[in-house]
Amino acid sequence: MKVSETAPVEPAWHAGPTMCSERLLLEHITSRWGVLILIALLGRPYRFGELRRAIGRVTEKMLTQTLQTLERDGLVRRDAKPVIPPHVDYSLTDLGREAAEQIRALARWTEERMPAVEKARGGYDAGRA
Numbered sequence: 001m002k003v004s005e006t007a008p009v010e011p012a013w014h015a016g017p018t019m020c021s022e023r024l025l026l027e028h029i030t031s032r033w034g035v036l037i038l039i040a041l042l043g044r045p046y047r048f049g050e051l052r053r054a055i056g057r058v059t060e061k062m063l064t065q066t067l068q069t070l071e072r073d074g075l076v077r078r079d080a081k082p083v084i085p086p087h088v089d090y091s092l093t094d095l096g097r098e099a100a101e102q103i104r105a106l107a108r109w110t111e112e113r114m115p116a117v118e119k120a121r122g123g124y125d126a127g128r129a
Helices: 021-029 032-043 048-055 060-072 094-128
Strands: 076-081 087-092
Touching: 021 032, 021 060, 032 048, 032 060, 032 087, 032 094, 048 060, 048 087, 060 076, 087 094
Parallel strands: none
Antiparallel strands: 076 087
8 A cells, every 4th residue: 555645545454354454553653542543652762661651541451463563563662671560661672763753743743733623623513504
């Protein structure tokens, strides 16, 4: 699948009987917790508990699953040190940093454009009332 800046998205991108690998990766990166993990790790490496507190409202199970998924995709690095108690740091790989920077740019755009979105929502809601 190739997506140019001007061309519409190709049909393989849309839901079908099988999911293309690009769409699956996009779902991992843009998942509820994937976005927050990637943005948090842009700042610095985190231990599991620190990352959970930084993100907030994520269960241990969901954080673990999302970190494993992002690690498998090559976006997150898990560095386990052989000490007691276990010391595990999570950080971004180069690929993860590249993806996280794109996600952060989108997050900044949403912050900057929220007044326009709220105005559009108000106009839409007023027209439906």
